[in-house]
Amino acid sequence: MQELVLIPPVRAAEKEFAQEAAQAALRREFEERLAECGPLAYRIARGVLRNNADAEDVAQEALLRAYRRFEGLRDRGRFRAWLVRIAFRLAIDRVRSSKRRQVRETLWSETSSRPSTEDLAATSEFQAYLDRAMDELPDKHRLVLLLGAIEGHSLEEVAEMLSLPVGTVKSRLFFARKQLAEKLRCHVKTIEKR
Amino acid sequence: MPCENYREALIEAAAVDARLSPELRAHLDACTSCRASFVEETQLFAAIDTGLRTAANAEVPPSFFPGVRASLLDDSASRRGWRPFLIFAAAAVAMALTVLITARPRHTIKDNQAKQIFSASPREKTEASAREASGTRAILASSHSYRTPHERNTAPANSASLHVMDVLVPPEEREAFARFITSQPGRSGVVIAVVAAATENQDNRLSVEPLEIAELEVKPLEALASEVPDGTEEEQ
Numbered sequence: 001m002q003e004l005v006l007i008p009p010v011r012a013a014e015k016e017f018a019q020e021a022a023q024a025a026l027r028r029e030f031e032e033r034l035a036e037c038g039p040l041a042y043r044i045a046r047g048v049l050r051n052n053a054d055a056e057d058v059a060q061e062a063l064l065r066a067y068r069r070f071e072g073l074r075d076r077g078r079f080r081a082w083l084v085r086i087a088f089r090l091a092i093d094r095v096r097s098s099k100r101r102q103v104r105e106t107l108w109s110e111t112s113s114r115p116s117t118e119d120l121a122a123t124s125e126f127q128a129y130l131d132r133a134m135d136e137l138p139d140k141h142r143l144v145l146l147l148g149a150i151e152g153h154s155l156e157e158v159a160e161m162l163s164l165p166v167g168t169v170k171s172r173l174f175f176a177r178k179q180l181a182e183k184l185r186c187h188v189k190t191i192e193k194r
Numbered sequence: 195m196p197c198e199n200y201r202e203a204l205i206e207a208a209a210v211d212a213r214l215s216p217e218l219r220a221h222l223d224a225c226t227s228c229r230a231s232f233v234e235e236t237q238l239f240a241a242i243d244t245g246l247r248t249a250a251n252a253e254v255p256p257s258f259f260p261g262v263r264a265s266l267l268d269d270s271a272s273r274r275g276w277r278p279f280l281i282f283a284a285a286a287v288a289m290a291l292t293v294l295i296t297a298r299p300r301h302t303i304k305d306n307q308a309k310q311i312f313s314a315s316p317r318e319k320t321e322a323s324a325r326e327a328s329g330t331r332a333i334l335a336s337s338h339s340y341r342t343p344h345e346r347n348t349a350p351a352n353s354a355s356l357h358v359m360d361v362l363v364p365p366e367e368r369e370a371f372a373r374f375i376t377s378q379p380g381r382s383g384v385v386i387a388v389v390a391a392a393t394e395n396q397d398n399r400l401s402v403e404p405l406e407i408a409e410l411e412v413k414p415l416e417a418l419a420s421e422v423p424d425g426t427e428e429e430q
Contacts, residue, residue: 034262039254047250056258063262064269130245149246177209180242181235 030070033079034063040080040150041087047146048091050131058094062087081161088143095135126187133183141176144169197221200228208235 041062046055066073066083073079134142147158155173159166200221207214214222222229363371 046252149250
């Protein structure tokens with residue numbers, strides 16, 4: 001003979017309530033992480049894209065992905081590291097796709113890809129050279145450089161975010177800055193001569 | 195222009211912003227050109243760091259957090275909206291599969307079994323004995339045995355399509371019949387069956403019932419003669 005178990009409606013409602021409470025707790029926890037790491041995601045994207053609207057889009061996308069996988073990313077350090085990587089990756093992808101689009105549009109319209117007057121006015125000459133030099137760096141060097149510059153992160157913090165040894169971060173930072181200096185040295189001299 | 199020996203050391207010292215080695219410090223005290231170069235390098239790295247910090251620490255626009263929250267809400271709502279639809283879709287697929295399995299024709303025969311000669315029914319067996327007796331080797335082609343894969347996967351349109359059609363082909367006409375069937379589109383299964391000769395094994399499967407003869411009674415001829423009814427024996 002089979003046992004028939006009847007679930008009283010009160011218990012079902014309790015279960016539903018507990019689920020909702022867990023969801024609310026999860027949302028609250030995510031809100032905390034959002035306040036803490038949201039600006040970091042935005043700044044990484046902004047550092048790669050150098051455009052506010054695009055950076056906002058990319059950071060939003062990164063945070064949305066983080067929210068979807070938040071169950072597995074509840075650890076504070078892990079969340080930060082994951083968000084840094086995904087924001088940087090999305091930003092790099094955006095840059096590459098916009099470059100492809102630019103090449104396509106250039107082929108169609110045959111317009112020159114020189115920076116507009118507004119761009120030149122908005123950034124100083126040195127900053128423009130620096131941006132260009134940054135674009136030419138390998139991704140791993142660029143990320144270390146960006147993270148080191150954002151919010152004054154120490155080498156240890158950068159190493160923790162990227163799950164890398166401090167020595168590796170140090171050497172990448174050194175080579176990245178040296179490469180930038182090599183690219184910018186001649187431009188600095190030209191600017192100084194004027 | 196810095197001295198060639200110290201050039202790299204100067205750049206590295208400016209890059210890492212570390213304390214200078216005593217040897218390098220002594221050289222800088224003595225060499226004006228290297229000192230000027232070192233100052234330039236230090237300024238360059240400082241400019242790079244400032245530029246990087248300026249670019250990297252941009253103010254977060256006020257629209258950023260509300261935008262993120264709105265996209266999170268949208269995402270949650272759209273995921274909740276998909277759930278009933280997914281349940282409905284799964285139920286529909288399960289129902290369709292059930293219908294498909296139950297409606298599938300059960301009497302499907304593989305193509306390599308299409309050539310069934312005289313083994314189907316007692317009626318065919320009797321026909322076979324008759325043909326054997328008349329010396330005609332025949333091939334029986336049943337229409338339901340040669341259904342194409344497409345036909346097998348679809349339910350029969352009407353019961354007439356399952357009608358068993360027997361084709362009796364004498365050996366001398368087999369070739370001509372095969373040519374005729376070849377000219378008919380979509381009948382390749384039949385052609386295979388017609389062209390292939392019936393194997394001996396299949397013929398051996400035929401069983402001929404032994405004749406049942408009633409018991410014979412053998413009698414001598416003399417006795418027969420005495421039984422002549424006209425009474426001549428009595429006369430002798």
